[in-house]
Amino acid sequence: MKKNKITFILTELMLIVLAAFFIIRIFSDNESMKRVAVIVEDSGDKRWDALLNGLKQSAENNNLHLIICNTDLIESMEDEEELINEQLQNNVDAFVICPAPGKETKTMLNRLQGEKPFILINEDTYAEEPSGYATVKPDNYKIGQMLAERLIQDDEEQLENKKIGVILGKAETEENVNRIAGLKDGLEGSGCEISWEYNYARGNQNTSEIIASKKQVDYLVILDNWALEEVGEAAEENKYHGAKIYGVGSSEKAIVLLDNQNIECLVVPDDYETGYKSMNEIAKKLRHSFYKMNSCETEVRIINKEDLYSKDLERFLYSYE
């Protein structure tokens, strides 16, 4: 009986020591920096400068360790899942993700949801209904609408009988669906015709040649940053028979193209704000595991060349540096 009692006390003591060890370990872990992985397509591209600056600034303020995933093109849910799995093995604590195209992305993210907190940026997953995940992004429908309004405003005949060619980003993305919907709704009743639509995919086509093979138009509306850079650059050689270019872009190059008058008008989503706010939400979640992350819409500006160096736009331009 006495022997049993001693064994029991010794076991209890050992377990208490073990418990104390792990409690200390938990607290020491809490002091180390939490790791947040960011997944965006072609992460080294200059178009992400403002976004990464926002993420970096917020990570620094919140004492988080930012990991910018080494990525190439992300064309499907499988590509993105592989990157996520790699970072799960890299012991990250949370993710900031720009969702891959396709309906399957939502299903894949459902699997991640139970494992690590994440927030979506730039766009929601592609689905008929919003995903319900916390998302920091511009209002993509409004972006299309803003372009439509500016086109009508700038055209002498308010677009009556004018022809428009539209270059979209990747198919099966929320960004794409809402931007074109906003544009079409905005143009309704103006008397113009959208002569053609074309989905841009990076790297495997010469977009200028494709445009040249299509029906001649008065305006080119480009709803994707990368497409805008490529088409805008080639505009110098007057490849589009004088078609004026209106587009969406947040890269320094897009702004240079506006400055050089290769493009007439630019809608600029505030990527710095997207980066900063998404990281802030993740930081709150990592501090308080029961915190429910909030979605928010980030600012969008529409600018012409003459607006470029106004004080009002300084913050946008500074965020690229």
Next chain:
Amino acid sequence: MAVTVTLIILILVLPGCNQKTKRIENTLRVSVVTYTHDDPFINATVDELKEELKKRETEERKIITSVRSADNDQKAQNEIVEEMIDAGCDILCVNLVDRTDPTTVIRLARQNDIPVIFFNREPVPEDLSQWNQLYYVGCEAKQSGEMQGEIAADYIKNHPEVDRNQDGRIQYILLEGEAGHQDAISRTDSSVKTLIEQGINLEKLSYLFADWNRGQAENRMNQIISQYGTEVEMVISNNDEMALGAIEAYKDAGYNRQEWPIIFGIDGLEDALEAIQNGTMQGTVYNDKEDQAGEMARLAVDIYDGKNQEVQSLQEEKYYVSQYRKVDISNVEDFIK
């Protein structure tokens, strides 16, 4: 009670115990860092490299190539290398900002056991011999200068009208990359030396540093044109980008073509090949980016697969030196895709 508490704590803590980064099997992750994002030759080389690596993907092995640039700042490049290693990579391809300062890159790579293929800007041999997992793929700058000198000398001998003022000397301008840059010095020296050896009498009017950049070269050449007018008979440029800048300056100046100098570059950029075709440039030296990108891709895959075949074929098991080729109007068609 203690048993329950301990078990809960164990469940909470154990998943976080393994802090070491693991490699995903069958995915080769190649991280490329360039010295700037706006050098067309480097960008074209990197595009080729991406294509070459893509070609080497198999059903069993995926290859992810990610590219970042350092905006001409070695400190920024060191930070990028650190970030890329932190995110996970298997092979680094580094186009150094400062070829004399690869210490941090080498230290970081070595600490994490990641082989480095330096390209285009060659580290000094002492640095490259620090570790057996450091390689270099590029060209010999001296050879490009010699070839440039040879093309220019041949052209002048076959076109005596180049010496417009008939003074028996060719008045020339040098467009140089960067002050103190080994490649710029080597290209300039060997080009001018070769011209002299070939019996061409030269008179240097001026030299300009334009940072390998078209825009800067155009601005500097505008000043030269306003100073020397049509006196300039030849422009020797350390690369095509600056040669193309000189062409822009002459276009803006509004001289007729007979009053233009002859212009020679190095690299074999697409725009330069077109310029040779249309007669605004007289020659360039083709820097074989396809060959170099192909070798980098072969090397990356070979190292990753733990094979030695490609490594053993390198000079001193470290260097791959690609050969330059001369381009002028007689063979420019062969280089245009």
